Amino acid sequence: MSPSLLGQLDYSAAHLFSAMVLLGSFAMIYQRRMVGMFNAFAFQAFALAAAAAWQAYIQEAHHLYVTAAMALLLKGLLIPFALRVIVRRLDIHRSIEVVIGIGVTMLVGIGLVALSALLVMPVTAGAAATTREDLALALSVVLIGLLIMISRRNAVTQVIGFMSMENGLILAVIGVAGMPLVVEMSVAFAVLVAFIIFGLFFFRIRERFDSLDVHYLETFRGERR
Amino acid sequence: MNGTLVDPIHAILGLPLLAAAALTLMPSHRMAAKVNILAAFGTFLATTQLFLHRPEPTALVFIDDFNIYLVVLTAFVAFTSSMFSADYIQHEVDIGKLPPIYLRFYSAMFQLLTFSMLLALVSNNLGLMWVAVEAATLTTVVMVSVYRTREAIEAAWKYFILASVGIALALFGTILIYLAAQPVMGPSLEAMAWAAILPHAPQMAPELLNLAFVFLLVGYGTKVGLFPLHAWLPDAHSEGPTPISAVLSGLLLNVALYAVIRFKMLLAANGAALSPGPLMIAIGLTSLLFAAVMLYRRRDIKRLFAYSSIEHMGIVTFAFGMGGPLANFAGLLHMAMHSLTKSAIFFTVGHIAQVKGTQRMSEIGGLTASHPWLGWTFVIAVLAIAGLPPFGLFMSEFVLVTSTFARAPALAILLVLGLLVAFGAMVLRVQSLAFGAVVGPTEGNTVRLRLSLLPILVHLGLVLAAGLWLPAPLVAWFQAVARQLG
Structure with missing residues (x-):
């Protein structure tokens, strides 16, 4: 293959993997059942691992393989497993209560993708094409993660929304060529996520609030008693 | 004036970290509280050394006119809070409001919090500062929930979720700043160092800085408790133990604000940015x-x-x-x-x-x-x-x-x-x-x-x-x- 074709492949594959991460976000919006959401999250983590490994290869940045491995093992395998255990042990409802309907959430999600492209594309004119598109997709994943946190009223799904937001950030970090401290940041995020999962389990929020439904937290908005 | 044996920065960051490690091994609160005070006092003394001997900036840490006073202030209030905390917590234990088992890692967390706040203040690197602010969030979440009542856990959870979203947005802003600095300075650790990027601010792409600042203001602003991102703050203050309320209000809000001001300096130095x-x-x-x-x-x-x-x-x-x-x-x-x-x-x-x-x-x-x-x-x-x-x-x-x-x-x-x-x-x-x-x-x-x-x-x-x-x-x-x- 000629060098230009290889460059083409570099770009196309990077684009494909980033797009798959975004696809994972939409798959999460679409779920009505908790288990489906875990699977969608695992899919996103696999896509992220592939994206990170591919960037490690084309940028010849070997530390990104660490990020890829962490995405694969931690977020692709360990966390979905831990969440299943939590849902079973705490006996949480297996279906997802949606605040905003699935159709509307999908449309808002599409709007957010357009918004990200409109925000990122004009301001990154100087950067490489891979970086620009990666960043636009990453911002969409971040915003859709926020959307999931808002539109799915349940602590476990909120945590998943947060973690998919974090996937978006990792996607952004790996796309920016030569960014230092990427591994440190992924480790810091992993610690954060571990804490959240640990907190879910340890505090047995269900036991305390009768439900993991964050709606109950809202009763405590004003004063005590 | 090179009279000091150790680099003060090493002492300032090393002491709380070592103390935290040692404190995790101490089961008795009475003992741990004393060590906590001692370590906090040592850290404060170390920060005062900065006035005599200011270390050269490295790629990761630096001291300049701006952060030196916040470092000393943070160490000082952390020290006085540790004194207050010792008595306050002992009283809560005595009246049976706090079972000693809940306090197992309290003092260690206190030192970790001090460490991460000081690290955020002295860090020369945007990424390192972000990691430090995140660590400070985690430790305070643990401390806010220390009573383990329904309200305390609610408050801690709310704080956790809101602050996590905040720091996630701040990271996106940090990435954008790096993206702006990279074409000017080349891909290196330098392109994330405050001291190095500030002189180059005028050459950076202003649109990128604008977008970054919005994310950073919202992100770190959540931790400052600015309206409308303040929802976590009253709950965390009222449900956590009072020494932590004092540290949250007196120090942690300042640290987050410090980050915002640093980024503001960057934008102000670039004439074309908003x-x-x-x-x-x-x-x-x-x-x-x-x-x-x-x-x-x-x-x-x-x-x-x-x-x-x-x-x-x-x-x-x-x-x-x-x-x-x-x-x-x-x-x-x-x-x-x-x-x-x-x-x-x-x-x-x-x-x-x-x-x-x-x-x-x-x-x-x-x-x-x-x-x-x-x-x-x-x-x-x-x-x-x-x-x-x-x-x-x-x-x-x-x-x-x-x-x-x-x-x-x-x-x-x-x-x-x-x-x-x-x-x-x-x-x-x-x-x-x-x-x-x-x-x-x-x-x-x-x-x-x-x-x-x-x-x-x-x-x-x-x-x-x-x-x-x-x-x-x-x-x-x-x-x-x-x-x-x-």
Whole structure:
């Protein structure tokens, strides 16, 4: 293959993997059942691992393989497993209560993708094409993660929304060529996520609030008693 | 002056970290509290060494005129809080409110929190600072939930989720800043170092900086507790143990604000980027006015002062948004004075809640009659936070108001309105709490000379001294930093 074709492949594959991460976000919006959401999250983590490994290869940045491995093992395998255990042990409802309907959430999600492209594309004119598109997709994943946190009223799904937001950030970090401290940041995020999962389990929020439904937290908005 | 054996930065960061590691091994709270105080004192001593010997900036850490005072202040308030904490927590254990098992990692977390705040302040690297702020969030979440009551866990969870979203957005902003710096400086660790990127700010792409700043302001602004991202702050303050409320209000909010100001400097140095001032003025003023009104509807004493923290963070954000030597001077002074005064207030409130056995303001009354020492200290502290002369906060607010009147009278009127409304709320509260009919238990009348009273007196003494007379070198130094901030 000629060098230009290889460059083409570099770009196309990077684009494909980033797009798959975004696809994972939409798959999460679409779920009505908790288990489906875990699977969608695992899919996103696999896509992220592939994206990170591919960037490690084309940028010849070997530390990104660490990020890829962490995405694969931690977020692709360990966390979905831990969440299943939590849902079973705490006996949480297996279906997802949606605040905003699935159709509307999908449309808002599409709007957010357009918004990200409109925000990122004009301001990154100087950067490489891979970086620009990666960043636009990453911002969409971040915003859709926020959307999931808002539109799915349940602590476990909120945590998943947060973690998919974090996937978006990792996607952004790996796309920016030569960014230092990427591994440190992924480790810091992993610690954060571990804490959240640990907190879910340890505090047995269900036991305390009768439900993991964050709606109950809202009763405590004003004063005590 | 190379008389010191160790690099002070190593001591400042190493001591809390080592202490945290050692404290995880100590099961007894009594013992751990003593080690905690000792370590905090050592850290404070180490920070004072910075005045004598300022280390050369490295790729990861640096000390400049701006962060040196926040480092010393943080170490100092962490030290006094550790003194207060020892007595306060012991009392909570004695009355059976806190089972010792819940306190297993309390002191270790306290040291970790000190470490991460100091790391955030001295870090020369945007990524490292972000990691430090995140670590500070995690440790405070653990401490807020220490009572493990339903309310405490709710508060901790709310704080956790909101702060996590905030720091996630801040990371996106940090990535964008790097993306702006990279074409100018090449891909390297240098392109994320404050000291290195600031001189290059004029060459960076302004649109990228604009977008980054919006993310950073929202992200770190959540941790500052600025309206409308403040929802976690009152809950975390009222449900966590009081020493942590003091550290949260007095120090952690400052650290997050410090990050915002650093990024503001970057934007200000780039002539073509959007001016960050108006954004910060708008957010600061809204926070001030909102919190001032909200002060009237509080029923929980710790929530009252949590809202007062939102108010003061609003004032400081407004001051730095205005910019210019005078307003920046006021902002810097206000940060320091608020930190000292608010932690003193929380120390006092901690005592009050313990002698009265409640945080509800309707069940507290006539403090000056039932507990004269505590009552009058409380009155003085509240007058100081309300911004009355001769305390330090009066001076910073006065400088801010007069300089704003000279430049933007319309904004100054809103500022004064907010200050007056907040002042009214404070006066109203202090009347029912400190004077009037005695409500609640009256025993514990004689004040025992406890370790935990000392910090209050020292803090208030410093605030009073600053209000009466600021030493000339200190003024000169504040002015130099104010000019540097632009």
